[in-house]
Amino acid sequence: VLISDMNIERAGDGFTVVSAMRSAQPNAVRLILTGYPAIETALQALREGVDDYLIKPSEIEDIVAKIKSKMERGARRPEIKPKRLSEIIKRERGYITEKWLELAKQDADLSRINLPDAERKDHVPRLLDVAVGIFEGNKITAENKFAAAQHGKMRIAQGYLAAWLVREASLLQDAIAACIHCNVLEIQISTLIPDMVRVFGIVQSLLEESLSAFLVQRPQRTVRKR
Incomplete structure (x- = not known):
């Protein structure tokens, strides 16, 4: 030893x-x-x-x-076959979702919106599934875009600001990073950085769909003439 x-x-x-x-x-x-x-x-x-x-x-x-x-267990651990980031995200979907929820509830702005945990986090597993699917070769479908748009509309009904949607996406990246930290010994290091860039890019694309719907749906303020 x-x-x-x-x-x-x-x-x-x-x-x-x-x-x-x-x-x-x-x-x-x-x-x-x-x-x-x-x-x-x-x-x-x-x-x-x-x-x-x-x-x-x-x-x-x-x-x-x-x-x-x-x-x-034996002096030397068995060789671990390195996994792509998409495999880790798929396996750790529950952990990432709960980590995101923890971060969201700690955020000074997001925590101002009083929502049940189920409503606050329900979009995260779906978003992760879409991101993994696209990573593995699927394309962003009209259904994916519609779901992202519906999320934007739902958030405005719940009292969100546009900046908070962006904050949610940023916290999801933080949750994925925490997952990577916990599982780094299993991840294929040679592809980790490009895989992260790709996954975060997919999250960004879906965020843009949510924001577009959010901004269209947002109530317009009327300017009073003096």
Whole structure:
């Protein structure tokens, strides 16, 4: 078993130690200690063949339990076939929806609209399904555009401002990013950035449909002549 701090003398030195251990003892359990649990750490851990990383400060009991768990499953974890982002979104649809709802309820503007959770989030799973379908080769259909337009009309009836629709879409991107962070060791890194750009582009296209309907439906203010 090898447990190394990520930063021994210089930043990232721990990965050098892990890499050397991988060559000398390929069946060893390799763990990295880090005080900075950022996505970059997880990506580097994936590249360097780290079994897991521990967040400092870690309790001794937690470290021992993690070592035992890794050793019981075998010193080296089975190879994980990298997945495209669309596969992760499809599998984690429920997580993304609930994460979006959590973020929306924390938002100072969106939380001003008193809606049941079901009404607030009901468009998110549908939007994710459409985004994944388009990603996998489908085209945006008239039905997809109609559903997006209906969402815009519904939001204006619920008292939304146009800027809040944009905020909703931004929070969806944040929820997808959180999902990526949680599943980064399973994602095909070489295609992650273009996949993110494509998925976010689809979300943007559907947002434009919602906004167009919203602005057409918006009650016009009358200007009083003095």
